[in-house]
Amino acid sequence: MTTAMQAPKDKTGVKARNRVKAFWLHLALIPLAALFLAPLWMMAVFSTHPESAIFSANPPLWFGGSFGENFRGLQADTNFLRALLNSVVIASLYTVFSMLLTSMGGYAFAKFDFPGKNWLFGLILATLTIPTFVTIIPQFIMIARDMQISNTYWAVILPTLANTIGIFYMRQAFQTVPTDLLNAARIDGASEWRTFWQIALPVVRPAMAALAILLFLASWNDYLWPLLVLTQKDSYTMPVALGTLIGLTRVSWGGIMVGTAIATIPFLALFLALQRHFVAGIAGGAVKD
Amino acid sequence: MTTAPQFKPAEPRPPARKSRWARTPKAPYLFILPYLLIFLTFWAWPIISSFMMSFKDSRLGETAPFGLSNWSRLVQDEFFRTALRNTLVIMIIQVPLMLSLATVLAVALNSKLLKAAGWFRFAFFAPLVVGTVAYSAVFRLLFNTDFGMVNRGLTSIGLPAVDWLNQSGPAMTVLILAMTWRWTGYNAIILLAGLQGISEDVYEAASIDGATPTQQFWKITLPLLRPSLLFCLVLSVIGTLQLFTEPALITNSGPGNATMTLGTYLYQQGFRSFNFGYASAIAYTVAAIAAIFSVVQLRLFGRDE
Numbered sequence: 021m022t023t024a025m026q027a028p029k030d031k032t033g034v035k036a037r038n039r040v041k042a043f044w045l046h047l048a049l050i051p052l053a054a055l056f057l058a059p060l061w062m063m064a065v066f067s068t069h070p071e072s073a074i075f076s077a078n079p080p081l082w083f084g085g086s087f088g089e090n091f092r093g094l095q096a097d098t099n100f101l102r103a104l105l106n107s108v109v110i111a112s113l114y115t116v117f118s119m120l121l122t123s124m125g126g127y128a129f130a131k132f133d134f135p136g137k138n139w140l141f142g143l144i145l146a147t148l149t150i151p152t153f154v155t156i157i158p159q160f161i162m163i164a165r166d167m168q169i170s171n172t173y174w175a176v177i178l179p180t181l182a183n184t185i186g187i188f189y190m191r192q193a194f195q196t197v198p199t200d201l202l203n204a205a206r207i208d209g210a211s212e213w214r215t216f217w218q219i220a221l222p223v224v225r226p227a228m229a230a231l232a233i234l235l236f237l238a239s240w241n242d243y244l245w246p247l248l249v250l251t252q253k254d255s256y257t258m259p260v261a262l263g264t265l266i267g268l269t270r271v272s273w274g275g276i277m278v279g280t281a282i283a284t285i286p287f288l289a290l291f292l293a294l295q296r297h298f299v300a301g302i303a304g305g306a307v308k309d
Numbered sequence: 310m311t312t313a314p315q316f317k318p319a320e321p322r323p324p325a326r327k328s329r330w331a332r333t334p335k336a337p338y339l340f341i342l343p344y345l346l347i348f349l350t351f352w353a354w355p356i357i358s359s360f361m362m363s364f365k366d367s368r369l370g371e372t373a374p375f376g377l378s379n380w381s382r383l384v385q386d387e388f389f390r391t392a393l394r395n396t397l398v399i400m401i402i403q404v405p406l407m408l409s410l411a412t413v414l415a416v417a418l419n420s421k422l423l424k425a426a427g428w429f430r431f432a433f434f435a436p437l438v439v440g441t442v443a444y445s446a447v448f449r450l451l452f453n454t455d456f457g458m459v460n461r462g463l464t465s466i467g468l469p470a471v472d473w474l475n476q477s478g479p480a481m482t483v484l485i486l487a488m489t490w491r492w493t494g495y496n497a498i499i500l501l502a503g504l505q506g507i508s509e510d511v512y513e514a515a516s517i518d519g520a521t522p523t524q525q526f527w528k529i530t531l532p533l534l535r536p537s538l539l540f541c542l543v544l545s546v547i548g549t550l551q552l553f554t555e556p557a558l559i560t561n562s563g564p565g566n567a568t569m570t571l572g573t574y575l576y577q578q579g580f581r582s583f584n585f586g587y588a589s590a591i592a593y594t595v596a597a598i599a600a601i602f603s604v605v606q607l608r609l610f611g612r613d614e
Contacts, residue, residue: 042422049417053432056490059447060435062458066450075456125344132337140341147352149543149603151551153575153592157362157585158355182347212336241440243554248580259442266446266558273450280443287438292431299434302495303502 064285067277074273086274094265094275102254103261104282106173110246110257111239114177118235119228122183126190127216131202148184155179156245163249171255176246180239186231189304193227194220230301233294237287258283363589379590389591391566392574395481399570400549403485408541410489411496416530418497419504434494441491445558448487449474452559477567480560484568487555492548496541503537504530539610546602550595571595 066074069084094100128134129141159179169175197220205215221228243259250256256264262279291298363379383389414433418426436444451458452473460470473479507530515525531538553572556562562569571591579588 038422042424045417045420045422046424049423049429052414053429056432056436056494058458059444059451059490060439062451063443063447074450079456079458079461121344121347124340128337128340132334132340134334134337137337140345143353144348147356149547149599150356151547151592151595151599153551153572154359154596155352155355157579157589157592158358159351160580161585162351162355178347179351182344182352184352187344212339216340237438241442243440243442244576259440262442262446263558266442266449267561276446277450280439280446283443284439288435291435291438295427295430295434298438299430299498299501302437302498 060284060288063277063280066274067281069274071272071274074277087278090272090274090278093272094278097275098256098261098265098279099253100258100261100279100282103256103258106255107240107258107283110173110176111236113173114181114239115232115236117177118181118183118186119232121181122186122231123190123194123221123224123228124216125182125187126192127194127220129187129191130194131197131199131220144184144187148188156248159245160248170249171252175249176242176257177239179245180242183235186235189227189231189301190224192304193224197223226297226300227304229294230297230304233290233297234301240283240287359589359592362586363593365586379587382587383590383594388566388569388574392569392571393594395566395568396550396552396570396572399481399485399488399552400546403488404542404545404549406485407489407493407545408496408538411493411500411541412531412534412538414493414497415500415504416526419501433497436491436493437495439491441554442558444487444491445555448483448490449559452483474560475564477564480564480568483559484552484555487559488549488552492545496545499541500534500537503534507533535610539606542606542610543603546606547599550599550602 065080065083067090068087069080070086073080073084163175164170202215202219205219241259243263246257246260250260265276364376366378418430454460454472464470471479473483511529512525515529551572552570553576556568556570556573560568562573575588575591578584578591
């Protein structure tokens, strides 16, 4: 590097120097990237092999033909299809309702002045750094004892519906909507609801897509809360169903890998296709004003 | 900011003065109401309720007298101390390791010299799509003593195999590696967004003044990245304090209690022994530690913010 620095500062020198730099950059990043992808590759490969192959002297590095067999084992052990259905319904309902709540709230905080606004927003802000552990026991008592809705979809969905990161994110998104645009609609006689629904919401659609992906994924992968409120096998979500298998010796690892692959690979594909939205969502979650 | 009613077309109104409430716009409250109802019911109230519960002995039922028994037990509890120590050890090693790696990755991924940047981003960000249960299963298999790929790799280059999950030090190492694998990409995204907010002009001016790339990294990139780094740091610390799924599923808190964390201990006390009062005291200790760390971090690294 030091020799490169002393090179004459003409154009060819800069180009050559950049080529050297680029070489080292790729040389460092390629093995690291491989290391990051290796567990995912193994998950996909192992899902297609029986346990005997996974635990053999020469474990497979390429796909085999036992996916169907592994899946049938998994289905017999956990009613995996039911768990998958539960997860799809819960994550979808959660995403839709949470998007509605956070976008309405974020809109009010971004586009209105009203008495108590700063106080309310401060209250919501203050809870951001409080660990969820603090709320989990009273939430559990409320859901299981007071409301008696254990083992229902709503037991999983209700407590985290008012997503704190979500309302921040939507508030930021709505701040980019010109107030003149909203006032124009109001002058034309649109109701407040219609102004929100038909004018403001379409403007922030890209931001909503990013948040929706993240909310869906968070709900899809959540483990601790569903584990607490879902106690019957038929109400399990996919992570809870998989969690019951890990640690048991009877169940085949091939089956567990099928479960993890089914839970993960569709999202990897989606991630590859919608990388921009994913990244925007996560970066936007980092509150910066 | 102007409020809605002023822009409605003027309509004939009775000239009588309206009360303050009548002049306050109702729309924002109606927009916030659904969020607020859930927020107050399932967030704000539980925060208070949990605190009150920590002063009750829930094993004796709701009528138990107000007292400090849970808190005095906590101070003497050997298992709690183990859980606290394990959690702090993981945090002190894992968070700096992950954030340094994430910073280097973010700088590398931001480089204009990088070819196929999309694929590299995919490689490093892919783990954050994987659920904690799924990756716990994969890591458990990878670090299996007799059949795991990690030991196969070690022995193939002449190193001794390690009994990863049955020894305390190696079990902690597996947890730290697993968490680093899962969360580095997430932090790298936030840092990448921060990097893209730094103006190109600053670097150009520095190169003209003869600053080396290393100097530019320490003198420009890191200071300007401080708000993003602080955000990552605070969130990572709070996240680690709540560590549950990985020790529960990868190491099963073992061997012995060697990888028991505040999260798994709280779960055991609250939802295995159903000792809600004691579990609430543990939860509030976690919250207090999180608050102390957040304040310290903001004081140390958040100057002029």
